Amino acid sequence: MSNEINLLLGRKTQPPSFLKRRFLFHSLALGLMFIVSFASVVIFILIALTPLPSLKEREKDEMKRLSFYNEMIGELILTKDRLTEVNHILKKRPTYSLTLETVRKLLPASVSMDETHVNEKVLSLTVSSTSLISLDSFLDQLTMTNSDLKLFRSIKLVSILYNLDKSKYTLTLEVI
Amino acid sequence: MNNQLKYLLRKITLGYYSFRFSAYFSYATPLLLLIVGVFIFWLFIIPQLYSWFSIQNEIDSTNRKINIIRQNIAYVENLNKFLVDKDYLTSLNALPGDKDYIGILNSINKASSKSNIILNDYEFNLGQITIDKQSKQKLSSPTSIFIGLSVEGNIENVSRFLFEIEHNLPLAEIKSLNYADGKGEILLTFYLKQLPDIQFIYNKPVTPLNQEQHSVLQSLHQWSGQ
Numbered sequence: 491m492s493n494e495i496n497l498l499l500g501r502k503t504q505p506p507s508f509l510k511r512r513f514l515f516h517s518l519a520l521g522l523m524f525i526v527s528f529a530s531v532v533i534f535i536l537i538a539l540t541p542l543p544s545l546k547e548r549e550k551d552e553m554k555r556l557s558f559y560n561e562m563i564g565e566l567i568l569t570k571d572r573l574t575e576v577n578h579i580l581k582k583r584p585t586y587s588l589t590l591e592t593v594r595k596l597l598p599a600s601v602s603m604d605e606t607h608v609n610e611k612v613l614s615l616t617v618s619s620t621s622l623i624s625l626d627s628f629l630d631q632l633t634m635t636n637s638d639l640k641l642f643r644s645i646k647l648v649s650i651l652y653n654l655d656k657s658k659y660t661l662t663l664e665v666i
Numbered sequence: 667m668n669n670q671l672k673y674l675l676r677k678i679t680l681g682y683y684s685f686r687f688s689a690y691f692s693y694a695t696p697l698l699l700l701i702v703g704v705f706i707f708w709l710f711i712i713p714q715l716y717s718w719f720s721i722q723n724e725i726d727s728t729n730r731k732i733n734i735i736r737q738n739i740a741y742v743e744n745l746n747k748f749l750v751d752k753d754y755l756t757s758l759n760a761l762p763g764d765k766d767y768i769g770i771l772n773s774i775n776k777a778s779s780k781s782n783i784i785l786n787d788y789e790f791n792l793g794q795i796t797i798d799k800q801s802k803q804k805l806s807s808p809t810s811i812f813i814g815l816s817v818e819g820n821i822e823n824v825s826r827f828l829f830e831i832e833h834n835l836p837l838a839e840i841k842s843l844n845y846a847d848g849k850g851e852i853l854l855t856f857y858l859k860q861l862p863d864i865q866f867i868y869n870k871p872v873t874p875l876n877q878e879q880h881s882v883l884q885s886l887h888q889w890s891g892q
Binding site for chain 1: 689692693695696697699700703704706707710711714715717718721724725728729731732735736738739742743745747750751753754757758760761808821822824825828829831832837839840841842843844845846847850857859861862864866868872875878879882883885886
């Protein structure tokens with residue numbers, strides 16, 4: 491039959507550019523199908539072969555091993571807690587014994603400490619001596635020691651009294 | 667109504683056959699495949715890929731936790747239990763979790779015997795014997811027991827007494843001192859602090875004492891006579 495009277499166009503009579511485009515489209519569709527299938531299989535295998543369940547089991551076993559030492563770990567934690575608080579207290583706590591001892595050691599032999607009062611970080615001393623020179627020497631020693639050791643913020647001379655009956659000088663100081 | 671329906675059906679049929687015998691019919695199947703492929707890729711492949719990455723992150727995190735737990739086990743296994751117990755008891759003696767009257771009395775008696783002062787009658791302020799729920803919440807910071815003492819002795823002995831009290835366990839602070847003519851009134855406070863709830867997160871490293879804590883512990887051991 492002649493192609494000239496055939497009303498329906500056959501495939502072989504379609505233009506080459508059309509055929510090329512159609513071939514490309516088919517290839518694209520098949521390629522995408524192949525990629526999707528391949529990716530599904532690969533991801534399925536990767537997820538199935540993951541070692542996560544065995545790792546979780548191992549984690550549980552290690553935790554069980556660690557739990558045998560719970561008592562020791564508890565003591566360690568409590569010790570640290572106590573030491574942190576103790577350190578904090580020791581830093582804030584005033585050390586009056588050290589202060590008092592330092593001042594007492596500065597007293598010359600002829601000077602005696604009659605009264606001592608400690609309250610709210612104020613140390614109040616009453617010392618007496620028959621000699622003003624001894625008292626003066628004590629004051630000098632106190633101020634010199636304080637400038638070296640920085641024990642007090644201030645040293646205040648509250649009063650100097652002379653007791654006629656006892657022939658004694660009494661000095662009252664406040665150190666802060 | 668029936669005529670409209672028939673008309674619609676005929677239109678659809680006509681449309682189908684026009685497309686069926688057109689040149690673009692050969693594009694229909696691959697186009698459909700492309701749409702389905704993109705659909706499957708977007709809805710299933712990509713989420714599965716994210717899930718795989720999150721599994722990898724979970725694996726890394728689990729490995730890290732296992733390593734930390736093993737390090738903790740190795741550290742604790744190497745500790746001397748006797749020393750850990752000793753440190754714990756010393757730190758607890760220094761700052762008791764509850765009112766330690768025996769410790770306080772021992773501390774006062776020990777200090778007075780070392781300093782050769784005469785200890786007269788003294789008083790405690792007991793405070794609450796039992797701790798209710800509301801008070802428990804307020805006990806997160808150290809509290810104190812106040813003790814008033816009357817002592818007799820020279821200033822050297824009194825000074826020594828104060829030194830012994832300050833360097834003994836449980837921890838004490840001298841609040842006030844009034845000394846005159848060989849007699850003194852001393853107000854002391856002894857510290858205590860409620861023990862906290864222990865919170866141990868198993869996958870956090872157990873760390874040893876830092877230098878400051880170690881130094882404080884050495885002082886406490888010295889003061890407790892160990």
